[in-house]
Amino acid sequence: MAKAPVNPNLITLLRLLCIPLFLWMLFGRDLRWQAAVLLGALGATDWVDGWVARRYGQVSNFGKMCDPTVDRLLMIVGVGSIIIVGPPPPLWFGLLVIAREVVMSIYVVAITAMGARRMDVSFVGKTGTFCQMVAFPLFLIASDMSLSEGLRRLVEAGAWTAGIPGLVFGYWAFFGYLREGPTALAEGRASHEADLS
Numbered sequence: 001m002a003k004a005p006v007n008p009n010l011i012t013l014l015r016l017l018c019i020p021l022f023l024w025m026l027f028g029r030d031l032r033w034q035a036a037v038l039l040g041a042l043g044a045t046d047w048v049d050g051w052v053a054r055r056y057g058q059v060s061n062f063g064k065m066c067d068p069t070v071d072r073l074l075m076i077v078g079v080g081s082i083i084i085v086g087p088p089p090p091l092w093f094g095l096l097v098i099a100r101e102v103v104m105s106i107y108v109v110a111i112t113a114m115g116a117r118r119m120d121v122s123f124v125g126k127t128g129t130f131c132q133m134v135a136f137p138l139f140l141i142a143s144d145m146s147l148s149e150g151l152r153r154l155v156e157a158g159a160w161t162a163g164i165p166g167l168v169f170g171y172w173a174f175f176g177y178l179r180e181g182p183t184a185l186a187e188g189r190a191s192h193e194a195d196l197s
Contacts, residue, residue: 012066012067015046016074021038032085032146033141036138039074040134040137069105079098085140088142088159107178115185125169125174136159142155
């Protein structure tokens with residue numbers, strides 16, 4: 001198998017290190033549309049590290065845990081920051097997105113600590129995350145008063161077009177993970193007991 005051009009965990013680390021850059025651009029320089037482009041790029045490249053890991057046989061337990069963690073951190077920081085500098089979007093919409101991410105993160109950490117097997121990210125969940133990572137950069141662009149009102153309204157319409165389905169898919173996946181949790185816990189504990197015997 002060919003050697004990967006770059007370590008997939010390095011890509012994940014690079015995405016993590018770009019979060020402070022996003023915050024500096026947004027709060028330090030008030031470069032809203034530029035920060036939105038960076039956030040959108042970070043969201044769009046979410047699949048790159050996973051693809052490299054699978055394509056070149058470099059899948060690792062660290063990567064399986066680190067990549068989703070960075071994704072959730074990126075979502076929470078990005079959405080939270082956009083709520084602070086907005087509107088748009090309205091507070092209720094942003095809080096629904098953040099609440100799902102925070103509760104999901106706590107749930108996954110807790111159930112994993114209790115011995116559950118790893119739950120794979122569902123297609124519905126990935127779709128929801130992708131839609132939100134399109135919507136919130138667009139919301140941020142729509143809040144940039146240096147742009148024309150017509151452009152801002154058009155961009156906001158695009159944000160809602162992605163954001164509402166993203167919210168629906170996100171919660172659909174969330175309840176799916178909640179249902180899968182007890183099974184993952186039972187299977188993880190059974191596997192651990194089998195390894196010990």
